[in-house]
Amino acid sequence: MSSVTKALDLLSHFSAARAEIGLSQLCRIAKRDKATTYRHLQALEVAGFVEQNPTSKQYRLGPAVLQLAQTREATVPRKASTERPLFDLTETTGETAHVTVLSGTKMFGLAVCDSPRHGTRAIIDIDVFPLHATASGLCALAFGPKGLMDVALADLTSFTTETATTPSALSNTVDAIRQTGFGRAMRSYETEIEGVSAPLFDQTGQFAGAVSVASVATRFTPALEHTIKEHLMIASRDITHNWGGTIPSHIEGLWAKSLTTPHALDSTS
Template identity: 35%
Template sequence: MQFRHDNERNDMGTITKALEMLGYFSSSQPEIGLTQFVSLSGRDKATVHRHLVELTKNGILEQDQKTRLYRLGSKILRLAAVREITHPLRSVAEPVVRRISEQVGELAHFTILQDMSAQSVCFYDPQIHGTHVHYNASEIFPLHATSSGLAILAFGQSDIRRAVRELSLRTYTNKTITDHAQLDAMISDVQKTGFSFLKSAYDVEVSSQAAPIFGSDGQAMGALSIAVPNVRMYEGRDGALKKALSQGVHELTHAIGGVVPPELATRWEHNV
């Protein structure tokens, strides 16, 4: 019996390690070769090759026969379609994100918590200004350096905050929060107001305001954010952004079957 349990654990570990390979793909790195996978993963070549072969055999990856580079396979498209049809997220979020974006005249986006990072679901930019925020929808955003991440940390499950405290926080700009005590203080402030704000913490030229999106358990599962070039983030503008975000949070949280905590809803009703 013990032998079977050990084998099961080993099998699950192998599956996890194989699936971790998918996380190395991005819009700037859409194709990766075996040698690069070995370097990125820190695993031996034989193990990495075995994982790549299995992922390719199952349609999760494809290999270019000329370059021998791997890319994401078409099966992911079907799985994504099944997920959206059965548990729609992007389709219900896009109208809300677009309305907020047009209301404030800036880029708005919705991200969800995924593997200790914030992953983009959708965004919209009305592009009515000459200066725009560059937004990469395939990018994985750090929790400690983005307003979306701070909102998720403040209202998400406590084990997420504990896990972040164990991390060495990466620096993106000279405004990035890398001190854990300072990060805890900012999270506390966000919990009091329901809004997070960061300037030049991830992108030196961008300010962002965000608020949490809640799941059915009342915990933050994502965040709604508005990104503004610093040149347009003038004093007093945050009031209009907060108002748009609070409206969007109620609408989107309700659309996905979530619940905004009553105390937060009351706070926004009286202060926004």
């Protein structure tokens, strides 16, 4: 990994829940020594990618990140085109819906729509989605670039007792997803959340991201699973169309087959 890559990778540790990070904390999170981390932060600060809070002395994202984000959305308007499909998905399922995008080897959160139907609902509060533990990450492993599996295997962090933490367990989970066309995380990232996702494609014809529904596990019945899958297909088609792509015929075939066997992924629990 080059010095530039290592410096830019520090930006991925900032999130809405962790908007400011001190030097020592960032060293622990990134698993790097203090001298190297400080040098990278100085370079990022000069470029405007991070800035220091003058009061706390902690680091936060800088104005250059906002400028790049605005330019990205203006030139590749993906977020805006997800709003209506996500709203419809939330309305029809009654659960939280969200979209993630694949950038390099990471799945980043792009948009979220919370359902007002339930007082208790899934809260999406992460920016980078673990490939081996989330529905969207597993969807990427099943339908994205082959090199993603090596990335996932390099960090099989255990989040719950259901997380795939061995190569064979992860391989079996991904193989099952390839049989249905739907990513599925059965309490593997959070013990109280069940997730289902469908792949998204762009104008290149390649996997570009995933649209997902996160449900409180106690509400996740076979009937709700079937409803979620039905409307995930619609949302995936709509978003993929908005991104200039089309759903591959073999994915459409997997969906059709999966909906005639609603419990196809039960064996992955």
